[in-house]
Amino acid sequence: MTEKILFLTGKLAEKQLRQILDSLFSQKNSPDFQYKVHQLGIKVAGLMTAEMIKRRLKDTWGADRIIVPGRCRGDLDTLSAELGVPVERGPEELKDLPQFFGKQARKVDLTHYKVKIFAEITDAPRVSVEQVLHRAQYYKSQGADVIDIGCLPDTPFPQLETVIKTLKEAGFLVSIDSLQPEDLLRGGKAGADFLLSLTEETLWIADEVASTPILIPAKHGDLSSLDNAIATLQSKGKAFIVDPILDPLHFGFTESVVRYHQFRQQYPEIEMMLGVGNVTELTHADTMGINALLLGICSELNINHILTTQVSAHACKAVKEADLARRIMYAAQQSNALPKHIDAGLMGLHEPAPFPYQLAEVAEFAAQVSDPSFRIQTSAEGIHIYNRAGMQTALEPFALFPQLNVETDGSHAFYLGVQLARAQIAWQLGKRFTQDQELNWGVATTQAKTEADVHSFKPKKE
Numbered sequence: 001m002t003e004k005i006l007f008l009t010g011k012l013a014e015k016q017l018r019q020i021l022d023s024l025f026s027q028k029n030s031p032d033f034q035y036k037v038h039q040l041g042i043k044v045a046g047l048m049t050a051e052m053i054k055r056r057l058k059d060t061w062g063a064d065r066i067i068v069p070g071r072c073r074g075d076l077d078t079l080s081a082e083l084g085v086p087v088e089r090g091p092e093e094l095k096d097l098p099q100f101f102g103k104q105a106r107k108v109d110l111t112h113y114k115v116k117i118f119a120e121i122t123d124a125p126r127v128s129v130e131q132v133l134h135r136a137q138y139y140k141s142q143g144a145d146v147i148d149i150g151c152l153p154d155t156p157f158p159q160l161e162t163v164i165k166t167l168k169e170a171g172f173l174v175s176i177d178s179l180q181p182e183d184l185l186r187g188g189k190a191g192a193d194f195l196l197s198l199t200e201e202t203l204w205i206a207d208e209v210a211s212t213p214i215l216i217p218a219k220h221g222d223l224s225s226l227d228n229a230i231a232t233l234q235s236k237g238k239a240f241i242v243d244p245i246l247d248p249l250h251f252g253f254t255e256s257v258v259r260y261h262q263f264r265q266q267y268p269e270i271e272m273m274l275g276v277g278n279v280t281e282l283t284h285a286d287t288m289g290i291n292a293l294l295l296g297i298c299s300e301l302n303i304n305h306i307l308t309t310q311v312s313a314h315a316c317k318a319v320k321e322a323d324l325a326r327r328i329m330y331a332a333q334q335s336n337a338l339p340k341h342i343d344a345g346l347m348g349l350h351e352p353a354p355f356p357y358q359l360a361e362v363a364e365f366a367a368q369v370s371d372p373s374f375r376i377q378t379s380a381e382g383i384h385i386y387n388r389a390g391m392q393t394a395l396e397p398f399a400l401f402p403q404l405n406v407e408t409d410g411s412h413a414f415y416l417g418v419q420l421a422r423a424q425i426a427w428q429l430g431k432r433f434t435q436d437q438e439l440n441w442g443v444a445t446t447q448a449k450t451e452a453d454v455h456s457f458k459p460k461k462e
Helices: 011-026 050-056 076-083 094-105 129-142 160-169 181-190 225-235 253-266 287-301 318-334 359-368 397-403 410-429
Strands: 003-009 033-039 065-068 087-089 116-121 146-150 173-177 194-198 212-215 273-275 305-308 375-379 382-387 390-394
Touching (some): 011 033, 011 359, 076 087, 116 318, 129 146, 129 318, 146 194, 160 173, 160 181, 173 181, 181 194, 212 225, 253 287, 273 287, 287 318, 305 318, 359 375, 375 410, 382 397, 382 410, 390 397, 397 410
Parallel strands (some): 065 087, 116 146, 146 173
Antiparallel strands (some): 382 390
């Protein structure tokens, strides 16, 4: 049976909604539903509320589902129960209706992933046990699976055992990260789950502790040095992970990526690790794209462990970015699809469709307005602000302010200044601007912003 959908809208948006739906159904692959548009007797659709719908909607015309504007406020679950019909918010912009129904048909599950994130605390010997625990809680809140305790050369670490035991008691998986055999042995005996890193020359440590070793070449870049270590551990039936080592850009990066590929061809089933921090930390570029690319390489090569850090200020969201990237890549791989239109969280600066309306369409909206309230929109041509007095267009707010006549109204001027500043940033970067909403910067600003924001985080037992 064909689904019947009732679209609720306002006077200003009704014409455009009908045009978009007509266009949607004129396409070759049109949606499989029937629809009715009902204008609810209000001017601005975005001001619609659940309570208003309850008062004004007298008939649902046998609809199986009701779509309301994306900015509709109120409790839609309660409204659905009262109307006896599911009510849901549509997209915030009408121009996004085609994509909205495309997404409804392809709901992407981002709860699954394969890659485990090792988040390194690089200065653990120099901070207190409480600080290590606090940082571990923060990293876990951002998506880390394993807390990596970094040791420092020629730096005493008397609290190493206490750090590991404290983290283990709090429910964390822990790795100890050092090239000094004594540090690795101490960490393993204290209960570390993983040892970073062993070579064929220090393989004896794996016989002394239950920790899973991460193997690296005895000589940098020499994959053959791993063969004996692999054969030895396989003969003992002991689990291990291999890290061929990812090098920074201009210091062997491309060659190291080739090594990963060569190793995977030689050993199709062996667990591998990729140290993404050598690129995210040592490249002054936004890390969201770098993490997306590196996690894509992990997906292609079946690398299920990464080591990352958040030391440099520009890499302060590296764990969160890697967490989302691994989920996106897993979903794309499972669907045999490109990693597009799955989640926009890694697109902090630009957006696929920043300007939903053309200048002529904005001008048409402006011509319908009959009240003094200002509306602000952007198009490829610039920033537009309009009310019943007309529409002004410019590329920056200072060119618009003299035309607005709000010099004597400080609060109104402040509000317009904030909104116009956001509109300018959005226009310059190619981002979506929606009046009265903050710009969307993806995972760069979502959830906890600093380590101090997670003091109440309670780690869960694994």
